[in-house]
Amino acid sequence: MELAKNIAVAPGIQVIVRDWLNANHVLIRGNAESVVIDTGYGAHAQQTLALICAEDALGSRRLDRVVNTHCHSDHMGGNAALARAFGCPVSLPEYAARLVDAWDTRELLLDYADQQAERFSYADTIAANDRLRLGDLEWQALAAPGHDMTALMFYQPEHRVLVSGDALWERGFGLIEPVDRLEERLAAQRATLERIDELEIAAVIPGHGAPFRAADKALAEAFRRLAAYEADPLKLARHCLKSFFMFALLARRSMKRRELPGYFERVLCYREYNAQFFRRPAGELAEMVTGELLRSGAVIEHDGTLAPASS
Ligand SMILES: [Zn+2]
DSSP: OOOOEEEEEETTEEEEEOOSSSOOEEEEEOSSOEEEEOOOOGGGHHHHHHHHHSTTTTTTSOOOEEEOSOOOHHHHTTHHHHHHHHOOOEEEEHHHHHHHHHTOTTTTTSGGGTOOOOOOOOSEEEOTTOEEEETTEEEEEEEOOSSSTTOEEEEETTTTEEEEETSOBTTBOSOOOOSSSHHHHHHHHHHHHHHHHTSOOSEEEESSSOOBSOHHHHHHHHHHHHHHHHHOHHHHHHHHHHHHHHHHHHHHSOEEGGGHHHHHHHSHHHHHHIIIIIOSOHHHHHHHHHHHHHHHTSEEEETTEEEETTO
């Protein structure tokens, strides 16, 4: 079991910090209700359930509502299991709900990137600029397009806490896909960062990594990365493929090196990126992606098998 840390951020707001495969769970506990924002990856849903039910989290309370910042597999993967366990409703960003209605596995980055999620139903939707009550606190939903064009962030003005999802991490933000509408996505991400810059922030709870207080520093780093991606879409494409592969390797735990050419041929994201950016045999693309990950130390190789260095 990975080490998950449970951190109190403000009265009634805590975060269970997970890893790269599972987004963090933001737990909002009030007298009236308990809510969780984002539910991790589907294959780890039982562990998510155990962490959320633990004594230092929900304890003997029940979960009353699940909310998502966006519907990538590492954020909504536990929705079905939590809704089943607690009989609680799920609330989605309104534009993400359309993808879930259609179960658009391309836009949801599911089989497109060799990721899985159990299908779930939702009760209602949240729109940008909605004010909503979660726990005992008033929150504002803010549009956060860029990494995911349908994403929302949640801001709590009294404690000045921002739940940023993948729109802002302490070092960077979620990948921006370059295969279509790249300029639109980059401009949207820039607008999202500028929107964050206007907020008074005491703490950011990101989708991945520990909560942090220095929003200014994180924003400066995010703007720097965004400018680098704008200047070099090929670099962005390489970064995306490394992220997709790393995610799949974390989910699968290991992959045989000799199976990689077939894998890179079969999984759609590699085919699509290859056709647009790299134009080389699948085996060479696999060598490029895994070679960079091996050199950076993120992946290790033993007896012809690749594995994440951290597991
Ligand atoms: Zn995401």
